[in-house]
Amino acid sequence: MGLLLGLGLLVGCGTGGSDTHPPPAPVAQPGPAVVQTAAGAVRGTVAPGYRVFDGVPYAAAPVGPLRWERPEPAAPWSGERDATTPGLRCIQDTSFDPDYGRPTGEDCLNLNIWTPDGASRSSQKPVLVWIHGGGFLNGSADIYDARWMATQGDIVVVTVNYRLGALGFLAHPALSPDANIGNYGLADQQAALRWVRDNIAEFGGDPTKVTIAGESAGAMSVCDHLVAPDSAGLFRAAILQSGPCQAQADRATGQKVSTDYATKVGCSDPDAVAACLRSLPAKELQSAPLYVGFGPDKLTGPVTGTDRLPVDPMTEAALSRMPRIPVLIGSNGDEFAMFAALQYLKDHGLPPYPKLLSDTFGPDAPAVAAHYPLDGFGGNDGLAYSAAVTDSLFACPTDRLTSGLAHTNPVYAYEFNDRTAPAPDPLRAVPFAVGASHSLELRYLFDVGGAPPLNPAQRELSDKMVAYWSQFVKDGKPEVAGLPDWPQFGADGSAKRMSLQTPQLTITEDFSAHHNCAFWATLKGTR
Structure with a gap:
């Protein structure tokens, strides 16, 4: 497991590096810095060439009775919500992948929006929604400083946090007696895509021109969105970077591993498993149920054969049953x-x-x-x-x-x-x-x-x-004048x-x- 968890080390371990956002401009202009979302106004940072809005909630905190449930809409707020610092990272096992001072918590369903100069309600730009990697075990949206894409590429970029590990992908049948078990982190990503559809125009993004993209587990997520029924219509193109999309667990495997996991954390009474799991402190759920082999290692993640993910994406691709959208893919x-x-x-x-x-x-x-x-x-x-x-x-x-x-x-x-x-x-x-x-x-x-x-x-x-x-x-x-x-x-x-x-x-x-x-x-x- 430690090998997979090392991904966060690679993309966020430097001290004094540029994995944090630039300092706010000396004078935050009240117009461009404040945007109204469906839940309330957010005040971001205005910097030369771009704006960034950090830690914007796209769903309610999945705590208490909402733990292992589909994400609910974020509660509205009054006044201006500060969006100048990243939100919480989702709970993860920091003993393997240190968080380098970034706080974690369950109230982590937030995203960051980067907009170029000129993006406005009347001048909308195409949108890239980035899903981070980390083996579905680690990682966060705030690692990915998207200023180059915004300023050089002239597009809006959204980076998304989603539930990880046990809190994101535990597939215990007691948590949902029907076929809609597991895949809570995938449901979070879908909620973020719906938030983009409903709100991104206010930031100067075009909700009809959304591309989903990701690397590693993020690319595996993109594979799943290509075949997930609830993802249909939320994007028009896809980018997959280094995604081992064949590493998907079936429902039976997910249920068995999740049942063993619940027993290991002290929740074995068949009549009380769900209540027991929901009562556990989050720190006792930092380790993850590991479903599928990944070289000499294992990882968790989405489970196929469920309502949210009924089919395996590799099979669907082989049978030519993918949505007919442009795809950029590589390794x-x-x-x-x-x-x-x-x-x-x-x-x-x-x-x-x-x-x-x-x-x-x-x-x-x-x-x-x-x-x-x-x-x-x-x-x-x-x-x-x-x-x-x-x-x-x-x-x-x-x-x-x-x-x-x-x-x-x-x-x-x-x-x-x-x-x-x-x-x-x-x-x-x-x-x-x-x-x-x-x-x-x-x-x-x-x-x-x-x-x-x-x-x-x-x-x-x-x-x-x-x-x-x-x-x-x-x-x-990817046709660019002046390039091959x-x-x-x-x-x-x-x-x-x-x-x-x-x-x-x-x-x-x-x-x-x-x-x-x-x-x-x-x-x-x-x-």
């Missing part, structure tokens, strides 16, 4: 290197290569070793292991999902390949390069801090990525992807072969 060239590095740091080294493969792939380990021989990676266990799990867990499932979506959708695919991407100090202490690892592309889209700054070439790549992403939000196509054409995946029968790298962008067609996807397709039990 990073060295996804698993970050997790391998965190394991190295946690255990002060890695086990021998054969044991790493055996622990991860079980009886398929010899076949994996044959395709990923240690001498092909200079004898470096970390590099060989990272390559194998990157391909099996991220690259090839992403390739499968991309191909499935392309049967019916306009799809634009990428691979992030800047193998000199800045990484936090701890990851640079391991005896293998983490390269273009999981989450490192985020630094090119958001000012997340926690690592050395981008060099000039990387800053140029960042500008290009912000331009592509923003243009996709505007019209569903980004081909539609599968449009001419090819599998063309944009390779995002320095010193220049390239178009590739060998992604599947490079990541040995034909081999991984033969291992039915390997995710």
